[in-house]
Amino acid sequence: MRLGLILSLMFHGALLAFALISLVNAKPLKPVEVKSIPMEIVDISELTKLKAGLKKAPEKKELKKPDEKPIAKQIEPEKKKKKPKPKRAVQPKAEKQAVEEVKPPEKKEVVKKKVEPVVVKKKVAKKPKPKPKPKVKPKPKAKIVKKVKKKSFDEDKIAALLNKVPDSGPTSSKLPDLPGAKKVKGDSRGKDVRMSINEIDAFRRQVSRCWNPPVGGLGAEDLLVKVRMELRKDGTLKNQPKVMNRGSSSFFRAAADSATRAIWQCQPYNLPVSKYKVWQDMILNFNPQDMLRG
Amino acid sequence: MNLAKNKFGELPETEMGKLFVLLFMLIVLAGFSVAPARAQVEIDITEGNVKAIPIAVAAFEGKSFDDQRFAQEVVQVIQADLAGSGLFEPLDPLSFIDKGASVLAVPKFSDWRIIKAQALVVGQVERLPDGRIKAQYRLWDVYSGKQLSGEQFFIANDNWRRVGHVIADTIYKRLTGESGYFDTRIAFIDETGTKKRRIKRLAVMDQDGHNMKYLTKGQHLVLTPRFGPRANEITFMSYESGLPRVYLLNIETGQKEVVGDFPTMTFAPRFSPNGQQIIMSLQQGANANIYTMDLRTRETKRLTNSPSIDTAPSYAPDGKQIVFESDRDGSKQLFVMNGDGTGARRISRGEGRYSTPVWSPRGDLIAFTKQVPGRFLIGVMRPDGTGERILTEGYHNEGPTWAPNGRVLMFFRESPGEKGGARIYSVDLTGYNERRIRTPSWGSDPSWSPRVNK
Numbered sequence: 001m002r003l004g005l006i007l008s009l010m011f012h013g014a015l016l017a018f019a020l021i022s023l024v025n026a027k028p029l030k031p032v033e034v035k036s037i038p039m040e041i042v043d044i045s046e047l048t049k050l051k052a053g054l055k056k057a058p059e060k061k062e063l064k065k066p067d068e069k070p071i072a073k074q075i076e077p078e079k080k081k082k083k084p085k086p087k088r089a090v091q092p093k094a095e096k097q098a099v100e101e102v103k104p105p106e107k108k109e110v111v112k113k114k115v116e117p118v119v120v121k122k123k124v125a126k127k128p129k130p131k132p133k134p135k136v137k138p139k140p141k142a143k144i145v146k147k148v149k150k151k152s153f154d155e156d157k158i159a160a161l162l163n164k165v166p167d168s169g170p171t172s173s174k175l176p177d178l179p180g181a182k183k184v185k186g187d188s189r190g191k192d193v194r195m196s197i198n199e200i201d202a203f204r205r206q207v208s209r210c211w212n213p214p215v216g217g218l219g220a221e222d223l224l225v226k227v228r229m230e231l232r233k234d235g236t237l238k239n240q241p242k243v244m245n246r247g248s249s250s251f252f253r254a255a256a257d258s259a260t261r262a263i264w265q266c267q268p269y270n271l272p273v274s275k276y277k278v279w280q281d282m283i284l285n286f287n288p289q290d291m292l293r294g
Numbered sequence: 295m296n297l298a299k300n301k302f303g304e305l306p307e308t309e310m311g312k313l314f315v316l317l318f319m320l321i322v323l324a325g326f327s328v329a330p331a332r333a334q335v336e337i338d339i340t341e342g343n344v345k346a347i348p349i350a351v352a353a354f355e356g357k358s359f360d361d362q363r364f365a366q367e368v369v370q371v372i373q374a375d376l377a378g379s380g381l382f383e384p385l386d387p388l389s390f391i392d393k394g395a396s397v398l399a400v401p402k403f404s405d406w407r408i409i410k411a412q413a414l415v416v417g418q419v420e421r422l423p424d425g426r427i428k429a430q431y432r433l434w435d436v437y438s439g440k441q442l443s444g445e446q447f448f449i450a451n452d453n454w455r456r457v458g459h460v461i462a463d464t465i466y467k468r469l470t471g472e473s474g475y476f477d478t479r480i481a482f483i484d485e486t487g488t489k490k491r492r493i494k495r496l497a498v499m500d501q502d503g504h505n506m507k508y509l510t511k512g513q514h515l516v517l518t519p520r521f522g523p524r525a526n527e528i529t530f531m532s533y534e535s536g537l538p539r540v541y542l543l544n545i546e547t548g549q550k551e552v553v554g555d556f557p558t559m560t561f562a563p564r565f566s567p568n569g570q571q572i573i574m575s576l577q578q579g580a581n582a583n584i585y586t587m588d589l590r591t592r593e594t595k596r597l598t599n600s601p602s603i604d605t606a607p608s609y610a611p612d613g614k615q616i617v618f619e620s621d622r623d624g625s626k627q628l629f630v631m632n633g634d635g636t637g638a639r640r641i642s643r644g645e646g647r648y649s650t651p652v653w654s655p656r657g658d659l660i661a662f663t664k665q666v667p668g669r670f671l672i673g674v675m676r677p678d679g680t681g682e683r684i685l686t687e688g689y690h691n692e693g694p695t696w697a698p699n700g701r702v703l704m705f706f707r708e709s710p711g712e713k714g715g716a717r718i719y720s721v722d723l724t725g726y727n728e729r730r731i732r733t734p735s736w737g738s739d740p741s742w743s744p745r746v747n748k
Contacts, residue, residue, distance in 0.1 A: 195335070204339060211342035212412075214470045228334075240438060251471030257435060257442065258469075261412055262342070264437035283336040 195271075195278055203271060203279075211262035213288040214254045223252070225259045225286040233276050235268035244283065259286040346383035347469060349376060350411035352395035353387065354431075355418040364454065365419045368429070371458025372415065372465070374502060375476040379466060379702075380727030385411055397432055397444075406436045413442070413469060419457060426450055429457045433465055443468045455504055456746070463745075475697040476501060479743040480704065481519040481528050481545075482718060484508065485736035489712055492736075496530060498545055501742075503732030509545060518693075521743040522565040528741070529553065529563040529572055540574050542589070554587045554594055562605045567613045573597075575605040584618060584635070597635030608660075609633075610653045610677070617641070617651040617660050617677070628662060630677060641679030646671075650693050653677070655744075656700035659723075663692045663705075672705050674723070685725040695742045704731065706738040 195203075213223075226244040231237060241263045243256045263284070271279045351372050354365035369387075376382035391405040395416045406414050417431030430446035443464055449457050456477055463474030484497040484506075496516045499506035510516055510532070519530040528543045535552070538559040543550045553572050554560060561582075563574040570589055575582040584597045584607045598604040602622035609616055617630050623640060626647040631638035642648040646666040653660055654674075664671040664684070670691040675682040690708040697703070701723050708716045715736035721728045731740070 200337060204337060207339050208341045209343055211339060212345055212347055213342040214472075249471065250467060254469055254471030257438075258342075259339075261435065261437050262339075265412070278335055281334055283334050285336060285338045286342075287338060287340050288342055289340050 195275055199272060199275075203269060206266055206269060207262055207284065210266035211258065211286065213258050213286070214251065223255050223286075223288060225252070225256045227256075227259050227263060227284050227286065228281070229263050229284060230281050231267075231269060231271070231279060233273060233280075235271055237264065237267050238280075255286070255288075259284070262286075346381055347412050348383045348385055348410050349413045349415065349465070349469075350385045350390060350406055350409065350436075351376075351387075351415045352390065352401075352417075353393070354416070355396060357420055361420055364421065365417075368417075368419055368454070368458045368461075371455050371502075372462045375459060375462035375474075376465065378502065378729065379476075380722055380729075381466070381470060385409060397430055400439075401434055401436075403434070403436050403439050411436050413465075415461070415465060417461065421451070422448075427454060427457055429461065431461050433468055453505060455500065455502075459500070459502075472701060473699045473745070475699050475702060475742075475745070477746050478698060479521075479525065479746065480718070480731070480740050481509075481521055481530075481743070482706075482733070482740040483516060483519065483738045484733065485716060485738060486512075489715070496528075496543075497737075498528075499733070506734060507545075509543065509548075518562060518739055520564045520741045523567060523569040523744055525743045525746050527565070527569070529565060531561045531563065540572065542572070553589075554585075554592075556594075560585075562607065564608055566609050567611050573607045573609065573616065575603075575607070584616075595635075597631070598638070604629075606650050608651055608653045611655055611657045615653075615677070617653055619649045619651060626665075628660070628675075628679075641675070641677065642682075643679055644682055652694055652696060654696050654700040655698055658700070661694040661696060661703055663694065672703065672721070674703075683725070685721050685723070686719075686728060693739050695740050697742050698744045704740040704742055706740060708738070 224245065225247075227241045228244050229237065229241045230239055241260045243260065247253070247256070269279075351369050354369050356362035356365040373384040377384050389409050391408060392402055395401050395414070397416050397418045401414055401416065403414075412435070414434040414436050415431055416434070417429065420428045422428055426448045427450075428446070428448055430444070432444040433442045434440070435442050445461075445464060447460065449460065459477040462476045466472070466474035466476070478501045479498050480501055481496065481498045484495045485492050486495075487493045493512040494516055495512040496509040496519055497506055498509060509528070515533040517531045519528050521528055526544055526546045528545055530541055530543065531538055532541050533539075534541070538561055539556075540553040540560040540563040541550055542553050553563065553574070556576055558577040560574050560576050563572050565571070566573060566586070571586045572589065573584065573586045576585050580603075581601055582603045582605050583599055584604050585594050586597060587594045597607075597616070598618075598620075600620070600622050602620050604618055604620045604622070607616050607618040614633050615630055616633060617628060619626050620629050621627070622629075626649050627640055628642040628648045628651050629638050629640050641660075642662070644664070646664050648662050648664050650663045651660050652662070658676070659674040660677055661672065661674050664673055669687050670689070671684045671687040672691045672694050673682055673684040685703065686705070688707050689710050691705055692708075694703045694705045697720075702720055703723065704718055704720045706716045706718050708714060716738035718731040718733055718737045718740045719728055720731055731737070
């Protein structure tokens with residue numbers, strides 16, 4: 001009896017553990033997508049998430065002071081020398097260009113860190129005013145934003161003046177805020193940020209357009225190629241997409257190549273910059289199932 | 295529930311404790327292994343865009359002036375093969391930015407990306423003093439910058455076009471995952487003269503219509519040539535001796551022999567997958583039954599015995615089953631039986647009459663001709679009769695034959711009227727990319743060879 005019981009207990013334990021591993025691993029993200037079907041909810045969550053991120057903002061203040069300007073000044077002129085476009089020096093246009101242009105040169109980590117909070121603050125700055133509802137939250141945020149702006153604005157403008165290139169003014173004012181970005185943990189956990197179904201759909205369509213799968217092959221129905229892609233903020237690939245699963249057949253190899261080719265070819269991807277944390281590192285499951293019918 | 299509780303109670307506490315610790319550890323372990331999986335967004339891409347892959351075949355290098363001209367012709371063969379498959383779109387060489395791509399250097403991929411090439415082929419050919427051809431090539435993925443394949447090989451000079459076919463085959467295989475079919479031949483019946491007085495000659499040619507060669511002179515009616523598994527043997531039916539008989543022919547040596555010593559007419563021959571047997575129909579009164587003959591022992595064996603016309607047998611690639619047509623149920627239908635003739639069962643269930651079944655070389659499908667009032671269709675179905683799909687239709691289509699990779703079919707189509715005649719066509723398994731195969735005059739009864747050089 002006892003032996004049987006122990007065995008049965010162990011067996012059940014093993015089963016439980018196995019279930020925990022295999023079931024949870026299965027496809028954790030699908031339910032998340034389903035939840036986000038109502039579009040408006042996603043928009044709201046976007047806002048609330050941003051606020052949550054700022055709760056822990058105090059860290060930022062300390063960090064910002066030392067880093068900001070010297071780095072920004074040094075880096076920016078370099079970038080602009082490389083790029084011919086900004087030199088045209090039309091100020092109103094320049095603002096927009098500058099935001100976009102900062103993104104590509106991500107070879108230096110410092111720049112990455114900086115880019116993220118810029119976006120956050122922009123939105124916060126615009127939104128807190130119309131929203132009186134949140135009880136305590138809006139006030140501190142607004143203050144922070146104002147403080148940051150006051151500090152950074154003057155000096156940045158000076159930096160801008162010092163620069164030969166007029167465009168630098170607006171960009172430099174945004175960049176100093178960035179070092180804090182990584183420290184805002186509320187954001188980086190990524191739980192609050194979700195891509196809406198519309199955004200996922202648009203992205204899916206973009207990849208599908210470029211994907212030229214080998215169809216008609218024997219076993220094409222069971223084909224699954226998992227590819228991990230890491231993106232920069234401007235929607236271009238950070239590095240080679242990696243095929244995560246293995247297959248021995250020449251058919252799998254051809255399919256895997258077609259999938260990575262599609263990812264290469266389709267960049268840059270149009271994804272909401274505010275949700276960069278979510279899409280900077282994604283796994284795409286390529287499966288031509290829907291294309292094969294009898 | 296109570297019982298369970300009692301049993302738990304019986305266990306000494308220490309053991310219970312151990313078990314719980316074990317369980318706990320397992321759960322913790324499971325938790326750790328799961329955590330990272332949650333962090334990433336996964337998106338399913340379930341649809342793609344089926345279009346030809348844009349591929350750039352750069353000018354091959356040649357050491358001498360002659361070699362360079364030869365290289366140009368090889369490139370043309372490769373381009374024609376790839377374009378003919380419908381799966382590739384060879385780009386116009388005039389659009390190339392980098393005109394001097396070499397096998398010895400890593401290409402400048404940005405130049406190829408601009409013209410939207412996804413793959414790039416560079417190569418070199420050289421005629422050696424001993425009469426052979428040396429060829430090398432590399433296939434590059436333009437977007438990831440990685441070499442997909444690269445080979446060097448030697449080929450006898452007697453058929454230089456094969457250099458192009460062999461290279462096209464490896465490109466096809468690397469990019470589609472299935473073996474190519476360009477280095478293959480077609481046996482067919484060449485037809486000349488008016489419709490009432492047709493001269494039919496047995497002929498073979500390359501898959502792309504080049505290098506045609508007559509194997510018979512046209513004095514006798516010949517029909518249904520079928521390649522064996524070794525690509526140099528053909529079995530066919532001929533009226534040479536007055537009575538229709540099945541013959542065996544070696545197309546390289548020209549050696550020919552009658553298969554079996556039967557008193558009545560034999561027809562619809564085909565090789566077994568191992569090439570050791572010929573399977574065919576033997577006329578018996580108003581009926582016909584299916585027989586095999588072993589080519590070594592000359593032993594014949596009867597597989598069907600029914601008061602009906604059983605014909606057009608074709609082996610599954612593993613040799614364990616045979617599909618054939620029979621009118622035992624009233625009209626012509628398709629049946630599958632075991633290799634020894636037992637267990638025959640009908641597989642065709644649609645309306646219309648089914649004939650000339652051919653088992654795909656990869657085993658997953660059976661191609662057939664289907665006749666419905668006013669039309670002939672070419673289609674495929676699974677060996678159990680499900681999943682019937684029509685690939686093409688017309689006034690008179692007949693006699694499908696499979697490419698060795700089981701992805702493409704050839705058949706012949708006859709046009710109506712006094713001046714009409716038969717032409718050979720190919721069609722993709724998906725029903726797309728129907729193309730006419732170039733023949734010098736009318737052509738019918740195509741049979742696709744296995745790959746010449748495996």
